[in-house]
Amino acid sequence: xxxxxxxxxxxxxxxxxxxxxxxxxxxxxxxxxxxxxxxxxxxxxxxxxxxxxxxxxxxxxxxxxxxxxxxxxxxxxxxxxxxxxxxxxxx
Amino acid sequence: xxxxxxxxxxxxxxxxxxxxxxxxxxxxxxxxxxxxxxxxxxxxxxxxxxxxxxxxxxxxxxxxxxxxxxxxxxxxxxxxxxxxxxxxxxxxxxxxxxxxxxxxxxxxxxxxxxxxxxxxxxxxxxxxxxxxxxxxxxxxxxxxxxxxxxxxxxxxxxxxxxxxxxxxxxxxxxxxxxxxxxxxxxxxxxxxxxxx
Numbered sequence: 122x123x124x125x126x127x128x129x130x131x132x133x134x135x136x137x138x139x140x141x142x143x144x145x146x147x148x149x150x151x152x153x154x155x156x157x158x159x160x161x162x163x164x165x166x167x168x169x170x171x172x173x174x175x176x177x178x179x180x181x182x183x184x185x186x187x188x189x190x191x192x193x194x195x196x197x198x199x200x201x202x203x204x205x206x207x208x209x210x211x212x
Numbered sequence: 213x214x215x216x217x218x219x220x221x222x223x224x225x226x227x228x229x230x231x232x233x234x235x236x237x238x239x240x241x242x243x244x245x246x247x248x249x250x251x252x253x254x255x256x257x258x259x260x261x262x263x264x265x266x267x268x269x270x271x272x273x274x275x276x277x278x279x280x281x282x283x284x285x286x287x288x289x290x291x292x293x294x295x296x297x298x299x300x301x302x303x304x305x306x307x308x309x310x311x312x313x314x315x316x317x318x319x320x321x322x323x324x325x326x327x328x329x330x331x332x333x334x335x336x337x338x339x340x341x342x343x344x345x346x347x348x349x350x351x352x353x354x355x356x357x358x359x360x361x362x363x364x365x366x367x368x369x370x371x372x373x374x375x376x377x378x379x380x381x382x383x384x385x386x387x388x389x390x391x392x393x394x395x396x397x398x399x400x401x402x403x404x405x406x407x408x
Contacts, residue, residue, distance in 0.1 A: 132287040143276040146406035163402040180229040206253030
């Protein structure tokens with residue numbers, strides 16, 4: 122079940138993750154985070170964020186695996202398709 | 213829901229919070245957005261140079277700020293559900309109002325972004341990138357509006373003390389929809405504004 126401290130912690134993590142996404146766009150080149158590495162980092166960050174929203178904000182953490190699986194499966198499928206399209210573009 | 217009265221702090225429940233119908237609706241929405249995201253990604257694969265060039269014309273700061281607004285709005289609504297579950301309707305209503313403000317802020321920022329683009333003469337037929345950008349973000353924009361309508365209804369009923377432990381179905385269903393709108397943007401922002 123949700124509690125205040127957990128919700129606040131998730132919000133902080135989501136804010137930091139958003140900052141990381143924005144930073145990759147702004148200073149990724151200076152840090153050498155470009156191309157496939159940047160793509161992978163962005164997908165991992167959005168997966169972590171999406172998973173937290175599904176589990177803690179939507180309250181699916183204590184729910185039957187089927188429901189968590191559907192949402193996390195959606196995130197994985199969308200990420201995989203984006204990565205595949207990115208890889209095709211590199212060819 | 214059979215276990216609508218069983219939403220207290222006991223062990224794990226079997227079904228997701230809220231009405232089962234809203235979850236089928238959410239899955240249908242996610243499927244639609246998923247197809248849209250894949251179409252964008254594969255559309256980009258055939259026009260990499262154009263997409264990378266056009267992406268530079270987007271306002272990444274506005275996109276990031278809107279991510280902050282939607283996530284914060286989602287957090288506010290989660291706090292509202294938690295407060296109502298503890299029989300604190302007045303607190304819950306205030307958190308819902310804060311969530312509505314975040315959603316309103318998102319619409320204002322997006323409105324300025326659209327105005328800047330339309331002002332520069334950009335429209336759906338400008339190029340493939342902008343066709344995707346405008347239709348994808350506007351599809352999401354409409355979902356934010358629907359989510360806000362739901363939040364206003366929840367706010368109104370929460371103020372009247374309609375929800376509480378044992379009657380969480382309505383507020384949990386509406387909240388789940390709002391989180392879905394946030395979830396979709398969490399994928400949309402890096403995909404359209406940052407990835408290159």
